[in-house]
Amino acid sequence: MEKxxxxxxxxxxxxIDNGLLDHSGELIKAVKQSGKCAVITDDNVDKFYGERxxxxxxxxxxxxxxxxxxHGEASKNHSTLLNIYDFLTEHSFTRxxxxxxxxxxxxxxxxxxAAATYMRGIDFIQIPTTVVAQSDSSVGxxxxxDIKAGKNLVxxxxxxRLVIADxxxxxxxTPEFFSDGMAExxxxxxxxxxxxxxxxxxxxxxxxxxxxxxxNVAIKGQVVENDEREKGExxxxxxxxxxxxxxxxxxxxTGLTHGYAVAxxxxxxxxxxxxxxxxxxxxxxxxxxxxxxxxxxxxDPASIDELYKISLxxxxxxxxxxNIVICTDIGESKVIKMSVEExxxxxxx
Ligand SMILES: NC(=O)c1ccc[n+]([C@@H]2O[C@H](COP(=O)([O-])OP(=O)(O)OC[C@H]3O[C@@H](n4cnc5c(N)ncnc54)[C@H](O)[C@@H]3O)[C@@H](O)[C@H]2O)c1
Ligand SMILES: [Zn+2]
Numbered sequence: 001m002e003k004x005x006x007x008x009x010x011x012x013x014x015x016i017d018n019g020l021l022d023h024s025g026e027l028i029k030a031v032k033q034s035g036k037c038a039v040i041t042d043d044n045v046d047k048f049y050g051e052r053x054x055x056x057x058x059x060x061x062x063x064x065x066x067x068x069x070x071h072g073e074a075s076k077n078h079s080t081l082l083n084i085y086d087f088l089t090e091h092s093f094t095r096x097x098x099x100x101x102x103x104x105x106x107x108x109x110x111x112x113x114a115a116a117t118y119m120r121g122i123d124f125i126q127i128p129t130t131v132v133a134q135s136d137s138s139v140g141x142x143x144x145x146d147i148k149a150g151k152n153l154v155x156x157x158x159x160x161r162l163v164i165a166d167x168x169x170x171x172x173x174t175p176e177f178f179s180d181g182m183a184e185x186x187x188x189x190x191x192x193x194x195x196x197x198x199x200x201x202x203x204x205x206x207x208x209x210x211x212x213x214x215x216n217v218a219i220k221g222q223v224v225e226n227d228e229r230e231k232g233e234x235x236x237x238x239x240x241x242x243x244x245x246x247x248x249x250x251x252x253x254t255g256l257t258h259g260y261a262v263a264x265x266x267x268x269x270x271x272x273x274x275x276x277x278x279x280x281x282x283x284x285x286x287x288x289x290x291x292x293x294x295x296x297x298x299x300d301p302a303s304i305d306e307l308y309k310i311s312l313x314x315x316x317x318x319x320x321x322x323n324i325v326i327c328t329d330i331g332e333s334k335v336i337k338m339s340v341e342e343x344x345x346x347x348x349x
Contacts, residue, residue, distance in 0.1 A: 002214040006221040008159050014217045020166040021052050025060025031162045036063035040111035041102040042071035048172050065091050076106045076146050084114040098123035104130035105137035112143030116158030126160045129169040131181020135216035138163045140224040167209040179295035180259030188219045191236045194331030201290050236333050239325040240266030246307040263296035273326045280329040304347050
């Protein structure tokens with residue numbers, strides 16, 4: 001079993017291995033000796049793994065109840081949240097009890113925000129089951145739900161007490177969700193680790209998942225330790241996201257998933273940076289080769305002009321400018337502050 005420790009406002013461990021699900025009870029017992037727990041999951045994940053986790057908790061003599069909500073981003077809202085609060089009160093949950101979030105980023109963000117707010121905050125444990133959740137969202141303590149005005153607009157920073165990443169669970173993901181999550185994994189290599197990028201490029205990814213996820217959470221954990229509340233270094237995690245978000249908006253959040261949009265954002269910015277001489281020559285091609293290996297796109301027919309206009313929809317940029325993340329080489333990244341005019345010029349290549 002691999003272990004990564006995060007020293008954020010609270011210290012916690014991320015455990016990574018194949019088959020950890022069947023040991024989740026004993027692993028949780030090591031950090032939570034008392035209290036009962038609510039396993040919160042979605043219907044897809046429940047079908048595959050709900051029973052196994054409940055059984056493991058039972059074997060460790062943990063008093064556990066389970067709450068299942070319909071899968072998908074549409075559930076990441078206040079209505080699900082209210083149902084979770086009702087469920088917790090029906091089962092007389094107090095501040096010494098805790099939540100176990102079993103699932104992808106939707107479950108982690110929603111259950112995490114429920115934990116952050118129920119009785120002004122109770123403990124929670126993450127059992128991430130998607131590439132996105134294992135490599136990214138389960139670490140860092142950002143929890144949130146969506147509102148009509150936009151995604152993740154209501155949330156809280158609330159660090160988990162433990163993260164249990166069973167890489168075997170990734171085998172039941174659809175190929176599309178597997179690829180989608182790989183975009184953030186490649187992003188971590190691009191911004192911080194040439195070694196991770198090499199492993200992804202030169203090995204069979206599916207047979208190296210324990211090592212790959214470990215490296216990812218170590219990178220994310222380190223960035224979070226340095227900048228828990230997102231003032232400086234954490235901005236590097238936005239690599240590929242400025243254009244990616246504009247693309248997601250352009251397709252009304254339906255045509256293109258987040259990872260696919262980020263992949264196009266990373267590739268486009270790297271080609272431009274290379275063309276302008278701020279990124280080492282050859283990096284963009286290596287990035288494209290890896291993105292394609294993972295089933296991800298590198299370009300999109302949407303016009304750059306349209307995407308620029310969408311970026312401007314975010315009015316705060318007009319006065320304060322934009323923080324653009326670029327990679328100067330594989331594993332090397334920096335933030336460049338640009339005015340909106342400079343950004344337009346940059347996008348034009
Ligand atoms: N908090 C953060 O720092 C952070 C970071 C990145 C993304 N996010 C959030 O994460 C969410 C996206 O996460 P996601 O991609 O994991 O989506 P998701 O949770 O919707 O999971 C994707 C799909 O896969 C299914 N699924 C999950 N695990 C499975 C498994 N092991 N086998 C088979 N099916 C499985 C789910 O039911 C769902 O249909 C977004 O809401 C995003 O805002 C948060
Ligand atoms: Zn992202």
